[in-house]
Amino acid sequence: MSGHGAAQPMTSAPCGPLTGTADVPGDKSISHRSFILGALCVGETRITGLLEGQDVLDTGRAMQAFGAQVIQHGAGDWSVHGVGVGGFGEPENIIDCGNSGTGVRLIMGAMATTPITATFTGDASLNGRPMGRVTDPMALFGAQAFGRAGGRLPMTIVGARDAVGVEYTVPMPSAQVKSAVLLAALNARGETRVIEREATRDHTERMLAGFGADIAVEDTGKDRVITLQGQPDLQPQTIAVPRDPSSAAFPVCAALIVEGSDVLVPGIGLNPTRAGLFTTLREMGADLTYENERVEGGEPVADLRARFSPDMKGIAVPPARAASMIDEYPILSIVAAFAEGVTDMQGVKELRVKESDRIDAMAKGLRAAGVTVDEGEDWWKITGMGPKGVPGGATAEARLDHRIAMSFLILGMGAQQAMAVDDAGPIATSFPIFQGLMGALGADLRPLDG
Template sequence: MSTLYRVKPGGTVRGRLRVPGDKSISHRAIMLGSIAEGTTRITGFLEGEDALATMNIFRAMGVPIEGPVQGRVTVHGVGSRGLRAPTRELDCGNSGTSMRLLAGLLAGQPFTSVLTGDASLRRRPMRRVTEPLARMGARIETAPEGRPPLTVYGTTRLKGVEHTLRVASAQVKSALLLAGLYASGRTCVTEPAPTRDHTERMLRAFGYPVLSSGSTVCVEGGGRLAACEIEVPADISSAAFFLVAGSIAPGSDLTLTHVGINPSRIGVLEILKRMGADITLMNPRQVGGEPVADLRVRHAPLKGVEVPPELVPLAIDEFPVLFVAAACAEGETVVTGAEELRVKESDRIAVMAQGLRRLGVEAQPMPDGMRIRGGAYGGGVVDSHGDHRVAMAFAVAALRASGPIEILDCANVATSFPGFVLAARSVGLDIEEHAGEGQPRGET
């Protein structure tokens, strides 16, 4: 059995909504709280399957963690050298963030560990993390073609390196910085384009010095982290579905509350505004070192744009729903420089192009992006290929479809947005969740 969504066409989104906590920040709060000294209290924690997988991994390494209860978690840190060797494989579920960041953190431990995950995660490439970690002295064995599971032979002899990323990736950057906490000397990572900086911000919140100069960020090994309080803002990646919904559905007026607007994450806002979206930031404030605001979105006619390359890394997780915005825009939208989308929970370029075409959208996939010509489109059956963001994107697409949309393989939505269907209904989408027989997937 699998989960599918059936969404009736048309509708308007209105009201106020707070989406779940930021997944990236939730992961990092557990990781750094676990290796800090003292008790870290977290509020707004995302109780999705990905973040819970990270929590259970640290419990398996001897970290006492209470919760979550209504987004509240208490982590009793064991210090940078207090993790214990796990007695079983560490299951990351569907979470690539967990696996890639943990590869760096575990590389500096005095024990061996095995990182595994579900079938989807075990298909995802890990060499872009394991190869630079090997330069630091890490020894990590992978399955064929550099895929999970990862066997991490921890060592206390990591050495700091200066590494320049070929492709902008916050996960690779963060893995190297976490390994750098355990390395001798300085570890520096230079990015070809800015990516989300939650790791750097949170390290500073835990009292760990981080040096930043231009596109380079550095840490010195051997320091200590001090417990603190972390308030997790609402996830802009989850808010993005409703920002697009409010933009494309006539008559919409929706306010999303307490959304994180970290400058390294607001590419989706910049792209939508370039397309003509009516989005207003209200009540901006700072919470736990992260900027937040309430976002009001009202319907506006969108136009196609050529997305500037510098905005692509800042919106990499939001492109599935941005492709839907492009399908509703007048004219052509072109996205390039987004090859990272090929190695997400699915090949998001291929899977989104396949689904859009099934609805009648002109969508031309390219090696590093997509070309979409907006216009009217119909309903139909699309396959999310187990990708949570693809599933939610096509649910939003129904607001402008001429017929109902059925979306297959939606169970993984719980990894990032538990309660999505109820939230979507509460603001106006006519969506139902069903248990359905698994169906064969088309080629991508």
């Protein structure tokens, strides 16, 4: 079953060259934060290019439940009339965050220092994921959390009254945890210091500064220290959301493994805390170039051109790069299967607690497709079979995980035989136009009777 209805099996057959322009949706991370920070201003924040996937729409509905007005004006064109820092009202009903770990964790942070109570739930996948990594630092502000065993949803958060700033060292490389603490700090008196041992995506810091927060970031050489002054008057903004590099990864990687392909993916955000996949692909020998490099809304942006790359080699991906590409390891493993030699991915234990255990899900699906995979708790290795070398001809379990489903559909495009997934429904959470976009490039994606 998908998170929002009956399972939707789909198959992807070997195809001819993928060619054309792939206009991928807006960045999911920035879209979530646009709704939340817009709700924490007084006045109208206008957003264009918003990703209208289920995850982001669930966050928009949550902001409405807390009292903000969220209005759609056209495709990707939205406005948020916010209630200000500390202005959230108590929701009348349970907040359903669907499949979105980012959404629920950021929203918990945003309300944790307001003296209201809210209950959160999600689909089967989200309700199986740990929330203690967020509720533990929220407790330092004085918030209380009451959930199922193991710190799992459904969960009720009782927000703190008169919260005071804290100092918190993030115990794992997680932009979600860091961002939740920073959002909680907005309504805490005084200064909050968040210390990262490893840098993670910095959209929250960039956007808080853009909205007028008093925030400073210092790289000490050992740690990354973020200092935020609480109780600011955030100012409404006009936000143009860049296109999502995590979504761009799928047409880019498909082009690299399908003979004769040449695909342009315009307007992709290349924030250095997000671009690790593209750096890795180029190190493997991918024919991937940046064109028309520019800065838009404070974020580096470029057009990506990807061409069929038959000479790619497996590499050891530096563990320090994991935080900048954690969501892209599933699709990287597909490319690795079509490269020559071994691709070694270390320091990736965060993949075990994503929408699914992504190491286990990808390992089982790749083995079913004829690929050799070795794995450990925080690492995995793919032995590549070269261009056209992957047999395919299997069905992979998506496990309610959009990135698993899309990754195996990409594999089918370059394999010897078609590849199927048992449920493509979760793809709508992040990339609702995936099937149509890939089909327009030349892919052969077809629903199966469930």
